[in-house]
Amino acid sequence: MTATQERNAAKDLVLSATNSLGRKTTTIYDPATDRATDVYGPAPAARYGTDRRPVANPVAASGCGVLPAHSSTVYNGGLNGLQATYHPNKTLAASPHCSPPASAGPGEASTATGRLRPPAAASKWTAGPSA
Known part of the structure; x- marks a missing residue:
C-alpha cells in the first residue's frame, strides 16, 4: 500500500492522510478562516466517519479498538472585543x-x-x- 492524501483542491487543504500501514490522520478546519482547529490520529481508517471525525464509539468498532489521538488549536481564545x-x-x-x-x-x-x-x-x- 502507498501513502495517500484526501485534499480540498479549491482551498489547497489536506483533509486526511493515510500512511503505508493504513493509519489515517484527519484535519478539521474552521469554515470561516480555513485554519486547522482539530487533528485526529493516526488510527486505522475504519475509526473515522465521513466527516473525518472519529466514529461514535471507535474502541468498539471492528479491528483493534484504537481511540484516535486528538489535538486542537484555539485562535484568539478568551478575547472579547478589541484588545x-x-x-x-x-x-x-x-x-x-x-x-x-x-x-x-x-x-x-x-x-x-x-x-x-x-x-x-x-x-x-x-x-x-x-x-
Missing part, C-alpha cells in the same frame, strides 16, 4: 498599564502618572463602514 495595551512612554520600554489616564490629552503623557493617552483616532472604532 489594547497602554505604555507609559513612546518607546514601549516600561511595563504596560491597563488603561490610559483621563487627565492626558491624545498622544500626551499625564503629569500625574507619566502614562500616554492614545491618539484620538485610536478611540474611534465603529461597527459599521468607515466614513
Whole structure:
C-alpha cells in the first residue's frame, strides 16, 4: 500500500492522510478562516466517519479498538472585543498599564502618572463602514 492524501483542491487543504500501514490522520478546519482547529490520529481508517471525525464509539468498532489521538488549536481564545495595551512612554520600554489616564490629552503623557493617552483616532472604532 502507498501513502495517500484526501485534499480540498479549491482551498489547497489536506483533509486526511493515510500512511503505508493504513493509519489515517484527519484535519478539521474552521469554515470561516480555513485554519486547522482539530487533528485526529493516526488510527486505522475504519475509526473515522465521513466527516473525518472519529466514529461514535471507535474502541468498539471492528479491528483493534484504537481511540484516535486528538489535538486542537484555539485562535484568539478568551478575547472579547478589541484588545489594547497602554505604555507609559513612546518607546514601549516600561511595563504596560491597563488603561490610559483621563487627565492626558491624545498622544500626551499625564503629569500625574507619566502614562500616554492614545491618539484620538485610536478611540474611534465603529461597527459599521468607515466614513
